Amino acid sequence: MSTAGNVAVGLIAAIHVYILVLEMFLWTTARGRRAFGTEPEFARSTATLAANQGLYNGFLAAGLVWSLLADGTTAFQAKVFFLACVLVAGLYGAATASRRILLVQAVPAAIGLALVLAAH
Incomplete structure (x- = not known):
């Protein structure tokens, strides 16, 4: 697997860990509200x-x-599957919630x- 592909996968994973933190733990804080453009009551x-x-x-x-x-085929298949899931989620989110998600x-x-x- 290419180094560039692996780096991209790692960065996308890190983005999603950050989104997890924002949504699970910082949602009602000023930082979380700023990230998602929400008001305190809504949050x-x-x-x-x-x-x-x-x-x-x-x-x-x-x-x-x-x-x-x-390793091997499992690594490739998992990368394709999870990246496709992120892509579909991002497209749906951009269409329904915020273009920024795109x-x-x-x-x-x-x-x-x-x-x-x-x-590959």
Whole structure:
């Protein structure tokens, strides 16, 4: 697997760990509200939903990390699967929640997926 592809996968995993932290632990803080453009009352009333979203982002990060630790065909298949999941989630989020998600999630996933596929 290419070094560039692995670096991209690692960076995308790190982004999703950061999203997990924002959604699960910082959602109601000034930093979390600033990141997602929410008001204090909205953040308080949606904290449980945000934590659930954060958990899912953590699963994406875990899958990407696993793909970096796996060998051979399993590593390739896991990278493709989890990058595709991130890409679909990013496209859906951009279409339904915020176009910014396209740049934060979908574009990096598309680049990472292209790098992984090109190296195969």
